[in-house]
Each structure stands twice: as structure tokens, then as C-alpha cells.
Amino acid sequence: MADVRVTYDKTANAAYVYLTDPQVRRKVSRMYPCDPVEVGGMINLDFDEEGRLIGVEVLAASSKLPEYLLDSAERLDTEGP
Incomplete structure (x- = not known):
């Protein structure tokens, strides 16, 4: 199974799901x-x-994505997991 990078900013309630190789911008x-x-x-x-x-990019992410995905996402806000 491929690893997918997900970032989440709880303050903005926005998540981003990257569908590319993390080593390639x-x-x-x-x-x-x-x-x-x-x-x-x-x-x-x-x-x-x-x-x-x-x-x-998913705005209003907490209502669109599963909680486990947001909990395991790389946090972009200052709160952390």
C-alpha cells in the first residue's frame, strides 16, 4: 500500500491530501x-x-474526512496531534 501524505490545519479546518511522491515537488x-x-x-x-x-484540498475538513485521517495527519497549526 502506498503512503499518502496528509496535512491538516485545525485552526483553518483545512486538509491537503498529496497524491504524488513525497520526494518530488x-x-x-x-x-x-x-x-x-x-x-x-x-x-x-x-x-x-x-x-x-x-x-x-479539503476545506471544512472535519466534516468531510474521517477523524482517524485528521488525527494522523501532519499538523500545520501550532496545536500538534
């Missing part, structure tokens, strides 16, 4: 926002220059 060239009405919040899909999905 990919530049976001296009962001596609999902309809907030359809998903009940804001979710943005980030694509690289070759059209590959490289990450997913």
Missing part, C-alpha cells in the same frame, strides 16, 4: 474547484502541467 498548474453546494463544502482538485491529479 510538482507545481500546480490548474485547480478545479468542486461545486460547494453539491459536496456540502469546498473541495479543490490540483493538477500538474501534464493533467495529472496531484492533490486534493
